Amino acid sequence: MHLQHFCGLLLFMSEPLTIVVVEQDRDRALAIVDALKGAGDCEVVVIGHSSGLARRIAAHSPDVVLIDIENPTRDMLEELTLASGPLERPVAMFVSGAASGLARAAVEAGISAYVVDGLRPERLKPILDTAIARFHVVHQMRAELAETRRALEERKVIDRAKGLIMKARGVNEDDAYAILRKAAMDQGRRVAEVAEALVTAAGLLS
Amino acid sequence: MKLTPLSVGYVPLVDAAPLMVADQMGFAETEGLALELVPAPSWSSLRDMVAFGKVGAAHMLSVVPVAMAMGLGGMTTPLSAALVMSVNGNVIGVGRALEARLREQGYGFDFADAAAAGAALARAADGPLVIGAPFPFSMHVELLHYWFAATPLSGLPIEIRTVPPPMMAQALAEGEIDAFCVGEPWGSVSVENGAGALLLPGKAIWSFAxxxxxxxxxDWAEADPQLLGRLMRAVWRAGRWLSQPDSHTAAAELLSRRGYLDIPPEVVDRALSGRLTITPGGEQRRSEGLVEFHAGAANFPWRSQAKWMAAQLAARHGLDREAAIRAAGQVYRTDLYRRHMAGVGAELPSASEKLEGAILHPTAVPTQAGRLTLQPDTFFDRRIFDPSA
Structure with a gap:
């Protein structure tokens, strides 16, 4: 995937910023691009595939590179900080003191931003604010998805534990659940934990 | 007893074992600590997590704090190396194409002789080589450059490309890289996946890296010295436990868990026991001390080790050698080690620096309490690094 978007609004007197977004998920990439386009005068390039990442990023000589902190290919970007050829520009992760608050906010939002040396914080801020807001939404969705999956897993384990109790003690489903819940309360643990322990133990005995 | 919570970051690798063992085998609890172990997706993220205080401490590449002190890389928050968590543990491997060409020459894959392996690889390469390593500031990269410089590999165009360890096997299989240097279990995983063969352990280049x-x-080390001391002692005791051969099976089981490495225990065990399967065909090699967590005062953060890294980095990046060596000496904290490790049985050498590469055989040296046996720390070309020269 290799998309290019040009932001048409000439709000600044200076050259438009070039922003590279490293993101494999096409939908997420498009959402981030749309948000950034609204934030100011910039050209946004999305790079999805990770092979030769540093070289492909350097070819765009970006002012800002944005990548999800959870992305394991992020270490490939570290090579950018070593750019030393005459045509390459060094990129640092927020070296200037003025941007350190921004850097912290970005890290907490789960985003890493590499910024070319000397880029003024007032030019960077609207972009990062937008990116941070966008990443917040993405991370929230991811957390909700994980929570849903976990709840589903737990329900499966509880069902299996109920089945074991029904078989072993000859009780009905409601009673089996009551036994589980009482054990959980007595031990100060969650029902799902007790169910998990029972299923594991039963697996060892069978 | 109320336990003090402390978050510690790590990258999933065999050499993160002291943290998992400290947490799971009660060494942290003995020190009154409840560790929260936080896996990091990349070294740069882990570095940022420490720098921004998302974790109190971290399992970190030995070169990273030195590079940061020299102003290399994207982050300049001063970090301290309170102790060395592990010595050695990397392996160098080649893809199937290079493996086949090495065999055609009659190369025996002895998994020991770095000079011979360098000469053989230089003959087998029919063009530029791309070699994967996990991070630009790492012992992997330092060992590779050192090896190239002192073998016929120096005459070849070689590019070192950053590849995250869990992606190394795939990058090799897809031909994106020709060879790699990576920490276990990821070298053994590429053998297991049939992507490559192991050529050398890292210790064949520098025997005590x-x-x-x-x-x-x-600033954290100074803000809460007691907390740091407790963590250091827990990690040190975990390393001592890990270094006992009897512990290997249990340690391999523990590390293989889904929350940690999620790799079969028999693959994890290869690095711990030093019995490696080096080819997809199943050839075995022994390498004593492939990764060392304790013996020979492995945990002592010799300032000369940091200075060696600084000298190498300065030469390659065109920085002032003396300034780099001075900065590096501040990063490996023999002072913290002496302050916090007195009285637990840790050996405290009288000196804080040594001539790196000068110990050819196990050698007894004076300590603050008696004597200690240092293990060989030779470079394969027998050069010696004098930190004060």
């Missing part, structure tokens, strides 16, 4: 350190923010 500090690989990972326990890194903390320097």
């Amino acid at each position: 500090p690989e990972k350190v326990l890194a903390v923010r320097s």
Whole structure:
């Protein structure tokens, strides 16, 4: 995937910023691009595939590179900080003191931003604010998805534990659940934990 | 007893074992600590997590704090290496194409002789080589450059490309890289996946190379010295437990868990026991001390080790050698080690620096309490690094 978007609004007197977004998920990439386009005068390039990442990023000589902190290919970007050829520009992760608050906010939002040396914080801020807001939404969705999956897993384990109790003690489903819940309360643990322990133990005995 | 919570970051590798063992085998609890172990998706993220205080301490590449002190890389928050968590533990491997060409020459894959392996690889390469390594500031990269410089590999165009360890096997299989240097279990995983063969252990290049350190923010080390001391002692005791052969099976089981490495225990065990399967065909090689967590005062953060890294980095990046060596000496904290490790049985050498590469055989040296046996720390070309020269 290799998309290019040009932001048409000439709000600044200076050259438009070039922003590279490293993101494999096409939908997420498009959402981030749309948000950034609204934030100011910039050209946004999305790079999805990770092979030769540093070289492909350097070819765009970006002012800002944005990548999800959870992305394991992020270490490939570290090579950018070593750019030393005459045509390459060094990129640092927020070296200037003025941007350190921004850097912290970005890290907490789960985003890493590499910024070319000397880029003024007032030019960077609207972009990062937008990116941070966008990443917040993405991370929230991811957390909700994980929570849903976990709840589903737990329900499966509880069902299996109920089945074991029904078989072993000859009780009905409601009673089996009551036994589980009482054990959980007595031990100060969650029902799902007790169910998990029972299923594991039963697996060892069978 | 109420336990003090402390978050510690790590990258999933065999040499993060002291943290998992400290947590699971009660060494942290003995020190009154409840560790929260936080896996990091990349070294740069872990470095940022320490720098921004998202974790108190981290399992960190030995070169990272030195590079940061020299102003290399994207982050300049001062970090301290409070102790060396492990020595050695990397392996160098080649893809199937290079493996086949090496065999055609009659190369025996002895998994020991770095000079011979360098000469053979230089003959087998029919063009530029791309070699994967996990991070630009790492012992992996330092060992590779050192090896190239002193073998016929120096005459070849070689590019070192950053590839995250879990992606190394795939990058090799897809031909994106020709060879790699990576920490276990990821070398063994590429053998297991049929992507490559192992050529050398990292220790064949430098026989006592500090690989990972326990890194903390320097201001954090001063802000709560007692807390740091408790963590250091827990990690040190975990390393001592790990170094006992009897512990290997249990340690391999523990590390293989889904929350940690999620790799079969028999693959994890290869690095711990030093019995490696080096080819997809099943050839075995022994390498004693492939990764060392304790013996020979492995945990002592010799300032000379940091200075060696600084000298190498300065030469390659065109920085002032003396300034780099001076900065590096501040990062490996023999002072913290002496302050916090007195009285637990840790050996405290009288000196804080040594001639790196000068110990050819196990050698007894004076300590603050008696004597200690240092293990060989030779470079394969028998050069010696004098930190004060």
